[in-house]
Structure formats: structure tokens, C-alpha cells
Amino acid sequence: MCGIVGITGFLPVNQSIYDALTVLQHRGQDAAGICTIDSMNCFRLRKANGLVSDVFEARHMQRLQGNMGIGHVRYPTAGSSSASEAQPFYVNSPYGITLAHNGNLTNAHELRSRLFEHGRRHVNTTSDSEVLLNIFAQELDRFQDYPLSADNIFAAVESLHKQVRGAYAVVSMIIGHGMVAFRDPNGIRPLVLGKRVLPDQRVEYMVASESVALDTLGFEFIRDVAPGEAVYITEKGQLSTRQCAENPKCNPCLFEYVYFARPDSFLDKISVYSARVRMGTKLGEKIAREWEDLDIDVVIPIPETSTDVALEIARILDKPYRQGFVKNRYVGRTFIMPGQQMRRSAVRRKLNANRAEFRDKNVLLVDDSIVRGTTSEQIIEMAREAGAKKVYLASAAPEVRFPNVYGIDMPSVTELIAHGREVNEICQLIKADALIFQDLKDLVAAVREENPEITQFDCSVFDGIYVTKDVDQGYLDYLQSLRNDDAMAIARQTETENLELHNEG
Numbered sequence: 001m002c003g004i005v006g007i008t009g010f011l012p013v014n015q016s017i018y019d020a021l022t023v024l025q026h027r028g029q030d031a032a033g034i035c036t037i038d039s040m041n042c043f044r045l046r047k048a049n050g051l052v053s054d055v056f057e058a059r060h061m062q063r064l065q066g067n068m069g070i071g072h073v074r075y076p077t078a079g080s081s082s083a084s085e086a087q088p089f090y091v092n093s094p095y096g097i098t099l100a101h102n103g104n105l106t107n108a109h110e111l112r113s114r115l116f117e118h119g120r121r122h123v124n125t126t127s128d129s130e131v132l133l134n135i136f137a138q139e140l141d142r143f144q145d146y147p148l149s150a151d152n153i154f155a156a157v158e159s160l161h162k163q164v165r166g167a168y169a170v171v172s173m174i175i176g177h178g179m180v181a182f183r184d185p186n187g188i189r190p191l192v193l194g195k196r197v198l199p200d201q202r203v204e205y206m207v208a209s210e211s212v213a214l215d216t217l218g219f220e221f222i223r224d225v226a227p228g229e230a231v232y233i234t235e236k237g238q239l240s241t242r243q244c245a246e247n248p249k250c251n252p253c254l255f256e257y258v259y260f261a262r263p264d265s266f267l268d269k270i271s272v273y274s275a276r277v278r279m280g281t282k283l284g285e286k287i288a289r290e291w292e293d294l295d296i297d298v299v300i301p302i303p304e305t306s307t308d309v310a311l312e313i314a315r316i317l318d319k320p321y322r323q324g325f326v327k328n329r330y331v332g333r334t335f336i337m338p339g340q341q342m343r344r345s346a347v348r349r350k351l352n353a354n355r356a357e358f359r360d361k362n363v364l365l366v367d368d369s370i371v372r373g374t375t376s377e378q379i380i381e382m383a384r385e386a387g388a389k390k391v392y393l394a395s396a397a398p399e400v401r402f403p404n405v406y407g408i409d410m411p412s413v414t415e416l417i418a419h420g421r422e423v424n425e426i427c428q429l430i431k432a433d434a435l436i437f438q439d440l441k442d443l444v445a446a447v448r449e450e451n452p453e454i455t456q457f458d459c460s461v462f463d464g465i466y467v468t469k470d471v472d473q474g475y476l477d478y479l480q481s482l483r484n485d486d487a488m489a490i491a492r493q494t495e496t497e498n499l500e501l502h503n504e505g
């Protein structure tokens with residue numbers, strides 16, 4: 001997953017974009033970037049590998065001048081993790097465009113060849129996002145006028161939707177024009193729009209992956225950008241929006257609600273926090289039904305994402321809720337770290353047991369999801385080392401059995417602990433005394449309750465159904481060979497940096 005943000009304003013945006021990226025940091029920890037347009041109509045760019053706080057030093061911030069800008073935090077799902085594939089990306093024609101993307105294109109390979117052979121455009125990185133930028137540029141290039149009209153820009157997005165497949169929430173800037181943001185026709189990845197009225201009544205606009213970024217910056221939430229819709233805000237602050245897809249559907253990614261998004265965000269009219277509480281209600285009821293005989297002394301969350309679910313389970317079961325694990329606040333999210341070795345070693349650095357909560361007790365540990373089993377296996381071991389008698393585990397999401405192709409880096413089924421395994425086998429592998437998963441229908445109901453207009457979520461990691469309907473075994477095999485942990489480890493050793501636009505070093 002990645003986080004994106006864009007602001008069109010009348011005051012310098014560098015600090016606001018920086019602040020927005022810090023509240024979207026949970027969506028991507030590998031790289032960060034900001035691009036602004038200065039008063040001379042030139043892009044100013046700083047992007048590098050690392051956390052937001054590491055990438056931007058005071059000298060970079062000073063140079064990121066201008067009243068319009070976009071930003072990105074990256075969790076790679078395509079290409080390499082080299083700094084040259086950090087975002088935003090830049091292309092110099094037409095007019096000069098930069099773009100930041102959250103999601104993953106499933107036909108990037110084909111688009112890249114088409115761009116080269118028919119569009120005579122070379123993409124110098126292995127990033128799908130740079131391919132997306134070039135498709136956008138190519139479509140804008142069909143209009144020869146200056147300036148491009150809003151109609152031209154929307155027509156370009158319309159044509160882009162017809163060629164590009166997969167998931168994409170995008171924010172982009174065109175020199176001499178303004179900011180363009182759009183969302184794929186299935187609305188797989190989130191995107192929200194907000195505004196801030198200045199004392200002189202001028203209106204600044206912001207788009208971001210999650211509403212929490214609007215809250216933090218004092219922007220008022222207007223609405224979610226609709227699936228397939230494009231938003232264009234001119235340099236002068238004129239907003240226009242248009243539906244650019246022929247047959248848009250709202251199929252948001254269910255895993256956003258389980259794990260990715262911050263609880264204080266609202267995505268597609270659903271509070272992530274409330275959805276998690278309802279996941280706890282459903283799972284608590286299932287535990288009460290199916291584990292009547294188990295003697296649970298205490299409910300303990302596996303920090304951090306599962307805490308809201310665990311608290312509700314404790315309430316349903318009428319058992320004490322205790323913070324049995326202490327989280328090291330300086331270690332980030334482990335699931336989105338690159339490479340299994342790094343993920344494994346991070347769990348123990350991140351979490352430590354409060355022995356008093358485990359000694360001689362039967363503990364029910366709660367996690368939001370079990371994906372590779374990296375966390376649960378080690379946590380159960382730690383609970384036993386801390387003196388637990390029995391260790392039970394509950395997961396607020398069902399078994400993750402299928403790869404993700406829409407922006408979560410889970411390309412390889414063999415790395416998924418639940419792939420080809422039943423609950424009792426998984427239970428044995430992670431050495432729990434009992435294991436229970438949420439049912440998919442309950443998870444969907446928990447999330448959907450607040451917005452019943454959503455008739456289908458992207459649940460592909462749970463049921464193998466890909467909402468774009470174009471993902472076949474051939475593509476999954478290709479993805480697996482390209483991006484499995486071993487292949488990525490080799491790629492990381494041979495990475496080179498190749499930064500295309502002047503980047504403030």
C-alpha cells in the first residue's frame with residue numbers, strides 16, 4: 001500500500017504535505033517524496049528511501065517551494081525498491097507532469113511495450129507507476145492546445161481508464177494547469193477530497209488516501225472521490241469533477257479496513273474504527289458459540305492494529321482485556337517491511353511480553369490478520385515464555401489464501417501460511433492451543449453495515465475472486481516468479497539508483 005496526498009493552495013504547501021505524509025506513514029515505510037511547483041513554474045522534487053522524517057531535512061523543505069504540491073509514501077508492489085522508483089515520478093511532455101500512485105497495475109508489462117512500440121515512449125524504471133504516468137502523458141498529448149481545458153483532461157483520464165487495468169488512486173500535477181486526481185473504475189484503493197477556506201474566503205483543496213490526513217491539516221472532508229471519477233483543480237483554485245469511467249463500481253479493498261488504514265479514517269463512508277469494533281463483535285460471538293468449553297482468563301491484543309477488535313471481543317466474552325504486550329514505538333509495521341528476515345527479526349524488537357499478564361493464565365491473543373504467520377508464531381512463543389498455560393489465537397480476518405495484485409505485496413501463495421492448509425494445520429504450525437478465524441461473510445457484514453450501497457468488496461486475498469476480472473493463473477505465476485521473497489532479495493543486491501529529474505540531494 002502507499003499513501004498519496006496533493007494540495008492546491010495559496011500559501012506554501014511544503015510543511016502541510018510533509019505533515020500529511022507523516023499521518024499516512026503507516027501505508028508505506030520504504031520511501032517518501034514531495035514535489036511542488038514553484039513561482040517560476042518549475043518542479044521542485046525531493047524523494048529518497050526511508051521514513052518521512054529521514055527523507056526531508058530542513059534544506060530540502062526550504063527548497064520545496066510553491067503553493068501546489070503532491071506527496072507519496074511508498075510500500076513497493078512493483079519494480080524495485082531503489083530510490084529511483086520512489087515517487088512522485090516526472091515526465092517533461094506535455095507541459096511537465098508529475099504523478100504519485102497508490103495501487104498496482106496488472107497490465108503494466110503490456111502497457112510498457114505498447115508505450116515503446118506505438119507511443120515511442122521509453123520508461124526507464126521497472127515501476128508500474130511510471131508506466132501509468134506515461135499513459136496519462138500520452139493521452140494528454142493528443143490535445144494540442146494550450147492551455148488544456150478541463151474537458152481535455154477528463155477525456156485523457158477516460159481514455160486511460162480504457163487501457164489501464166488494476167488498482168490506482170492517483171494524484172498528479174501539470175505545469176501551467178493544476179492538479180488532477182483520479183481513482184480506478186472499481187475504486188479499489190481509497191481517495192478522499194477536502195477543502196480549507198482561508199480567512200479571505202479563498203478555498204484550498206486537498207486529496208489524500210485517507211481522511212485522517214484532512215483532519216490533521218484542518219481540511220474539511222468533502223467526500224470520497226468516486227470510483228472512476230477525476231478531480232481537476234486549476235492553479236487558480238477552480239475545482240471541476242467528472243465521472244470518466246463507463247461502468248464504475250465501488251469495490252473497495254476489504255483489507256484496508258482490516259489492517260491498512262488508520263482507525264480514525266473514514267473510507268467510502270465507513271469508519272475504519274467502527275468497522276473494526278464490529279469485527280470484534282462478530283468474532284466474539286463466534287468464539288462464544290464455538291469455544292464454549294475453553295477456559296479463557298484474559299483477552300490480549302497483538303499491538304497495534306488489533307487493539308480495537310480485541311477490546312470488543314473481551315466485552316462480548318465478558319473477560320478482562322489486558323495490554324499483555326508492550327510495543328516499541330520506534331519500530332514500524334512489520335508486515336510491510338521488505339524481506340522475511342527483516343520482518344521476522346522486527347517482531348521481537350517491536351513487541352515484548354508483560355509477564356504478569358501471562359503467568360499461569362489461559363490467554364486469548366487477538367490479531368487483525370494472520371498472513372505469513374510471522375507475527376503469530378513468535379508471539380505465541382513469547383506468551384509461553386512469559387508463563388502462559390494455554391495460548392489461544394483469534395484472527396479478525398479469515399484465512400489469507402490468495403495473492404494480492406492490487407497494491408499489497410503478497411505475490412506468492414507459498415509464503416501465505418493458510419495457503420493449502422486447514423485451520424488445524426495452521427494451528428499446529430504456529431503452535432497455538434486453539435485457533436479461530438473470522439468468517440468472510442461476517443467480515444464483509446461488519447464492514448458493510450455503515451454503507452450497504454457497497455455490494456461487493458475486493459476480497460481477493462480471502463476468496464481468490466479478483467474484481468477486475470482479468471487476473472488469470474498466468475499473471476499470478478508471472479507475479480510470483482518476479483516478486484517472491486528470494487527474487488526480491490537478489491534484486492535488492494543489484495539495485496542501482498537512476499534519478500531522472502533533478503532531485504534535491
Ligand SMILES: O=P(O)(O)OC[C@H]1O[C@H](OP(=O)(O)OP(=O)(O)O)[C@H](O)[C@@H]1O
Pocket residue numbers: 259302303304305306332333334335336367368369370371372373374375376
Ligand atoms: O502474519 P503476518 O505475516 O505476521 O502478518 C500479519 C501481522 O502483521 C500486521 O502487523 P504489523 O506489525 O505490520 O502492524 P501493526 O503494528 O499495525 O499491527 C498485522 O497487524 C498482523 O499483526
Ligand SMILES: NC(=O)CC[C@H](N)C(=O)O
Pocket residue numbers: 001002003074075076077078079085101102103104105127128129407408
Ligand atoms: N503499494 C502501492 O500502492 C505501490 C505503488 C506502486 N505499484 C509501487 O510499487 O510503487
Ligand SMILES: [Mg+2]
Pocket residue numbers: 302303304305306367368375
Ligand atoms: Mg499487527
